[in-house]
Amino acid sequence: MDAARRLREARRLAGLSQAELARRAGTSQATVSAYESARKQPSVTTLSRLLAAAGARLTVEHGRAPVVLPSPADHARAGRALGEVLSLAASLPVRHERRLRYPPLRPVAGRAA
Numbered sequence: 001m002d003a004a005r006r007l008r009e010a011r012r013l014a015g016l017s018q019a020e021l022a023r024r025a026g027t028s029q030a031t032v033s034a035y036e037s038a039r040k041q042p043s044v045t046t047l048s049r050l051l052a053a054a055g056a057r058l059t060v061e062h063g064r065a066p067v068v069l070p071s072p073a074d075h076a077r078a079g080r081a082l083g084e085v086l087s088l089a090a091s092l093p094v095r096h097e098r099r100l101r102y103p104p105l106r107p108v109a110g111r112a113a
Helices: 001-015 018-025 030-034 044-053 072-091
Strands: none
Touching: 001 030, 001 044, 018 030, 018 044, 030 044
């Protein structure tokens, strides 16, 4: 989350100056300016207080599913599968050609070539 942008946006939507927001939130205009320009990062509590003074709320939204780290057993299983794939690939016959051949390209009907 971009706290600076959210704070500036909430203040402007409320029609407040930095000085008025600072007065309502019990801080200084210089502090509000530092937060809005991202020179300082407010704590969650401070950001919530500043947003409330502007008539906004800090909320938590559910996003993606949490990251699940693979277990050692998952790593071992994936390692065995990779080993089997590499072993199979090594056993396939190989025929190298001097020139790479590609299928001929044909224009698609209705499109300029």
